[in-house]
Amino acid sequence: MKDRMKKQTINNKQYLSGPEILKEMNISWSKEMFDKTKEDYKKVSRVIPEIEWSVFAPYIQAINTLKKDMNAVILAHNYQTPEIFHCVSDIRGDSLQLAKEAGNVDAEIILQCGVHFMAETSKLLNMDKTVLIPSMEAGCSLAESITGEDVKKIKNENPNIPVVTYVNTSAEVKAESDICCTSSNALEIVNSLDSEEVIFLPDEFLAMNVAKETKKKIIMWKGRCEVHEEFTPEEIIEFRENEPGVKVIAHPECSPDVLAESDFSGSTSAMINWVKINQPKKVLMVTECSMSDNISVENPNVNFVRPCNLCPHMKTINLENILESLWNKQHEIIIDPEIAIKAKQAVNKMIDL
Numbered sequence: 001m002k003d004r005m006k007k008q009t010i011n012n013k014q015y016l017s018g019p020e021i022l023k024e025m026n027i028s029w030s031k032e033m034f035d036k037t038k039e040d041y042k043k044v045s046r047v048i049p050e051i052e053w054s055v056f057a058p059y060i061q062a063i064n065t066l067k068k069d070m071n072a073v074i075l076a077h078n079y080q081t082p083e084i085f086h087c088v089s090d091i092r093g094d095s096l097q098l099a100k101e102a103g104n105v106d107a108e109i110i111l112q113c114g115v116h117f118m119a120e121t122s123k124l125l126n127m128d129k130t131v132l133i134p135s136m137e138a139g140c141s142l143a144e145s146i147t148g149e150d151v152k153k154i155k156n157e158n159p160n161i162p163v164v165t166y167v168n169t170s171a172e173v174k175a176e177s178d179i180c181c182t183s184s185n186a187l188e189i190v191n192s193l194d195s196e197e198v199i200f201l202p203d204e205f206l207a208m209n210v211a212k213e214t215k216k217k218i219i220m221w222k223g224r225c226e227v228h229e230e231f232t233p234e235e236i237i238e239f240r241e242n243e244p245g246v247k248v249i250a251h252p253e254c255s256p257d258v259l260a261e262s263d264f265s266g267s268t269s270a271m272i273n274w275v276k277i278n279q280p281k282k283v284l285m286v287t288e289c290s291m292s293d294n295i296s297v298e299n300p301n302v303n304f305v306r307p308c309n310l311c312p313h314m315k316t317i318n319l320e321n322i323l324e325s326l327w328n329k330q331h332e333i334i335i336d337p338e339i340a341i342k343a344k345q346a347v348n349k350m351i352d353l
């Protein structure tokens, strides 16, 4: 009775929780496991205390075993925590990079460690594959700021003006757009359009940053990333005073005032490359804080000053629900085929350009 109560049923399938899966796979922490996973631990030892490894290691072993058995590939966004980013993922990067690279691998299942719109983009570019996300709570303030109906309304109010949509949106919103963009190619995409006016959705700050660089008139929406909107120019000035010589690099979802106080701005991938190439003695990455942890592993000579703004949506993904997602084949991303065709066109237009 107790066992029966422990196991729930989802869609007539037996569902096991993380600890139950470990038991079923006969995996538990031991001295042998510590020796076997030493190399994995080395990768994260600068940011994860050894005492925590006994909790992470059994899950890492179970996920890596299951991944091979199920012919699955794990994608991890730059904002995932180091034990996910370095120890179980196969492909790492920003959302578009992840979706594009997933299309080149021979796997039946794609498990997305990132937020819902990212999993949707992976599905759009890999319609023949099963795409899973470990947590349905992994939303995004920016993606949720606008719906497909909102875009239809904006288009009605501004006829014949092309719509550029940031990839941080749902498939439904992409489907109503002419072309997508990322934070690194936004300006290039806007300038490529044969129109004096452009509707740029939904990130207001990214739109303002593009408007400063282009001659076109930009029609904006009031979407914000709840992580990047928190940073202020005063905070950056204070960091510079307390950390003399620090280089400041910021994500373009921050306000134009924050970017004006920075030495460089670019997408998460561009920020990572900047650190790799320039190897500053001290750097402040004005973005979600896991990114500094993740790249500090590969840049041991750089001192990362950490302003800590966590994305609560990204942080709903953990090793336990990754294991549950694989074992229980949950939660599968399904997109209406009509929406998928239109949304994919907008994404592909950007890729072609």
Ligand code: SF4
Binding pocket: 115, 139, 140, 141, 142, 143, 168, 225, 226, 227, 228, 288, 311, 312, 313, 314
């Ligand atoms: S960091 Fe901002 S844009 Fe990225 S998922 Fe979180 S809320 Fe969305």
